[in-house]
Amino acid sequence: MKISALVPAQALLSLANVSTINTTSGQLIGNEADGVRAFTGVRFAQPPVGELRWEPPVPYTSSDIVNATTPGPSCLQMFKYATAKHDMRLFNTPPPPGGENEDCLFLNVWAPTGGKKKKPVVVWIHGGSDAFGSATLAEYDGTSMAKNQDIIVVSMNYRTNVFGFPSAPDLAPDKNNLGQLDQELAFSWVQDNIEHFEGDKHKVTIMGQSAGARAVSDAVSRHTEANPPFRAAIMLSGAVTSTVPTLHFAAFNNFANASGCTQAPGAARLDCLRQIPAATIHNYTNGPLSGTFDPVVDNMTRYDDDLTRIRTNNTARVPILIGSLQDDGTVFTSGVKNLTTALPDLFGANAPSVATVRALYPGLNDSQVIAAAYRDKNFRCPAKLWSEAFVGSGIEYVYRYTYGASFADDAPYPNLGAWHTSELPELFGTYNASTATADEETLSNSFQTAFANFVKNPKVPPAANWPEYGSGTVAKIAYNGNVDLDNFIQPVASGTLDGPCAVWDKLLDFRP
Template sequence: MRLSMACGSTGSIRVWSMLVGVTSITSLFTYATANPPTISTTSGKLQGVDQDGVMSFKGIRFGQAPVDELRWAAPLPFSSSELVNATELGPSCFQQFARPFSEELFNNPQNPPVEDEDCLFLNVWAPSGSTQQGELKPVVVWIYGGSLAFGTGSLPLYDGTSIAKNQDIVIVTFNYRTNVFGFPGSEDLPIEGNNLGFLDQELVFAWVQQNIANFGGDPDQVTIMGQSAGGLSVASALIRHPKNPPFRAGILFSGSVQDIVPAPSDFASFDELAAGVGCNQTAGAERLSCLKALPGTTIRAFTNGPGAALSFRPVYLLLLSPALSSVTLFADNFNRIRSQQTARVPIFLGHTQDDGTVFTIGQTNLTEFLNSNGVPPAVSPALVRSLYPGLDDEQVIAASVRDLAAGCPASLWAAGYVQSGISSVFRYEYGAVFPDLQLFPNAGAWHSSELQELFGTFNTSTATPNEATLSATFQTIIANFIKNPNESPAPNWLQYVLPGSDTQTLAKLAYQGNVELDNVVMPVQSDSVDGPCALWNRFLDFD
């Protein structure tokens, strides 16, 4: 039986819906200049803030408001020549939380972002004076996670001040539509018109190419970077840009795209939503008009209330005909990678040691776990236990989710890219565990726990000295790759080679308390963490 990691259909492994992003804490500034910087863009003349060595421009509209008739339509670029106050983050797109725990952990509960259907905004941070310098700086575009159901660029966690200041690069964050607003899965729409969130991302890539030089950034040195569903987004962009990609490298934290068995489209969630909000017409133009006439808040209330369990996921497509030019996500991804039908760029990818723990809290019955996720009877609990010797069933469940959702996909992507002739592939496993980040039982190095170290937005009042050091180290590693993706980002880290070689090319990061740049990498055999993938890859790779 072939299992899907993404569509959430009956009889499939449903861990793909677990891919999320996390919120976090602080960003401190010391002073602001008296004369705010002003930069001309296609979105207007942006008046931002220059403080503590960083220029910031927030709440920049890149797409027209996707409301009314533009709801469930491809985003349209926004253009203006007006003066714009770019000092405040824009509202988040409407989010969907299937469980309170996700909202508490991943939506900045002390001060959650304002939500609005009119949400296509981006933010730019650049080192002070970068617009006056002759040499343009490398750029990174950040794509947040959140199961493609929630998440936003308007979180304190993703503040770009630290990266821009400490690493001398330009960083862009943005909002894209999620859940039913971004991935409706509706037969009322053309089949290729269902992955709207990915089209929002493409509009940002185009905006960056048009405008980033005005901030001192180099449009020829753009890296796209994402975590969890953001990693999936990076992967899908790599797949759909085999020629002339609008970026030169990709970073995938705990997320990618796997193969999926083509199956009849399931529009059940959208149908249930339509009925739940009173649009009971037969699927088609009349029902779509009814739904577009509703306030966005009505739909948001349903998807976070009676419809909280509904799953809105991307539609995977085979390229059915040359005329179908708007394909955003394919079904046969690994064949595309191996046959060089992807962006021919360096990639940096991996996962955390405990990527599964946040999704499996309280789950101790392995038999029930396997049955509820559609694993065929041939994959017995005894077989799965044998893959993880010395672990109890709670730990086995968490490890299985880690490997299915992140570890084995990273292995397949790394190997596939190398097989396709790309030599600049850097693969890691992140193992840092800090006391102040143990937010739930047996958390470990949990899914998203590396992000506040990456952005430098960790809680300075609770972090240990080692955590602060690792933040600077990890940030430097990522920036090194962004600046030159063809060279090792850290000492002792070789380009990845295919499993089976004696070369140690998998980097275990921040294990055994090693957090300095000269010792943070522990190189190990390239397939040393991939033992269970002999089983799980049957459900991920259908070549």
């Protein structure tokens, strides 16, 4: 039975196919169907509006009966004006249910019935360039993973763009990465409540993709060996390496001036900006005058050199599963053909020369070189550096992969290959069943099972033929059409993939 969100919470208790759980967020009433209990739109923080705009999240507690059968709204989305049509087609079609709202700090839980009484838990952090994204996108539905793998899936919204990463001189540095603080509060909620869903708070894995993977790497870096709120981490296409710790305030200052708040940076200007309607701010950030709002180095939620922190044992020392896609760069470089102008545009003033980069990728035309270079610098080489740093510091159970599958029904336009985010419907089991081939269905089961195996026990290989990275081995996933659980892993020496990293590492790992 699908329960309407319009049904009052008290009335839900008398209906069939509902499940109730007592939590710090209230007595949750969710849907139960086909062996999975789903609780969506669970508030874990006070609404970050009014005086709480640009403040760290405040925990929400309640003893009320709560209708947790419909998704909460997503945080306000920002799509850069010049690329909005392209990005929305790739990453926001269809848009998440529940609409958008500044009041957006909700999470979702999918818990299987039966099976083990203390189930492993995976906490999902969505991507979106720290500008957009939502826990309620259809491809992140946790039903398949919960049902087929007997694990609990949790996903959360966190503030993005100017609301979550304002880079504001008006705020103390440790209050600028609000989206990271939202994630931490969600981790705490899981520790406080997951046992009510028959989950094991000592068996939590955090998992993210792209900006979500970078958030996972930040969480690993900022937590020490002593009692992190997770026992393992999964990073799909993303990890923070060395970062220039310069604060950039221009985007926020320009936003304040455009909003008519022309006071000097400080409390008075923040008070003025807190009076601006969220819709007005949303229109600005999605307009042609907006700058970019990114996480800053605050030495609390993000540090300037995660690699050194790993090497000196100043991070959570947990098993990791980390990797990238064969064609992670294609969607970011589509239509870019001029290598001479692309290099400084994509990689900054310290980009290597055209001749150097061409030599890294023999046999490819310039468009293909640009895509491969973007993949390596942003995704493949960071995965290598993290794997090497973890193994070099004595941490066991490091597993690295590269994913090579592509399916025609999953591509928004041709020639993208295994493009950035294309593995997520296979991981979550949310691919289009009406158009999927038998191979896609099989791979989804194999891929999901391997990652769930890591969640269940990160100290054993996730799949057959998948050795630890300590041997310098990378698992090629679903290359050459292999999709079955017993053959979809092809182990290869990391050197067969990482040759170009000798150049890109100089931009990524620039501290001793």
